[in-house]
């Protein structure tokens with residue numbers, strides 16, 4: 001398994017943001033992670049990527065425990081956080097070279113990989129601009145390019161398409177589809193069509209609990225649309 005979450009719980013003060021959730025992703029799966037605002041998606045992703053410690057339960061990424069083996073777990077992950085911090089004063093290429101160095105990459109291999117992710121993310125026309133001069137969609141592409149840089153096996157993308165216009169949305173979707181061909185991808189979104197366009201499976205959480213974990217094929221056969229299923233399970 002690429003991702004295994006077992007009885008994971010996170011308590012903030014008196015609130016159980018996630019409450020004993022379990023699921024797993026096989027290598028190569030693209031899974032949509034849905035839930036209403038505040039359901040616990042970002043909290044789960046932050047635990048998987050080592051930014052938060054769970055209160056209880058366990059999570060493994062690429063067979064590494066995220067608490068006891070954080071470094072190898074992190075190295076196998078490309079993470080796009082919901083509010084991705086970028087250095088607005090840096091040029092696109094400069095920023096990606098800088099990010100690559102943080103992953104321990106250097107020299108000709110780093111230069112070649114930066115050019116590769118720039119092309120993959122449709123950033124060639126913008127690569128000489130400062131990040132602060134880019135539109136929201138292009139900034140999001142820079143975030144995606146950064147998450148792909150070290151060629152991780154697992155991509156964890158927190159609302160990668162929020163706030164994009166329909167054209168940008170379609171283009172970013174293509175980037176994720178292409179990049180995800182040989183990777184395991186867990187991504188959160190509020191856009192149902194996104195899940196239908198990209199995913200094999202959908203996990204829905206509500207109030208910190210998993211309320212659905214099924215293939216899109218199974219959902220289709222149930223005769224209900226994803227949107228109806230979502231509303232029934234989360235209202």
Ligand SMILES: Nc1ncnc2c1ncn2[C@@H]1O[C@H](COP(=O)(O)OP(=O)(O)OP(=O)(O)O)[C@@H](O)[C@H]1O
Pocket residue numbers: 012015017035036037038039040041042043044082
């Ligand atoms: N640092 C924190 N301290 C206290 N409560 C928090 C903290 N981070 C998140 N929460 C609470 O935990 C719950 C789950 O939040 P989380 O951000 O994981 O939800 P989400 O499903 O990602 O929501 P959204 O779709 O709005 O991004 C929410 O009620 C939120 O207010």
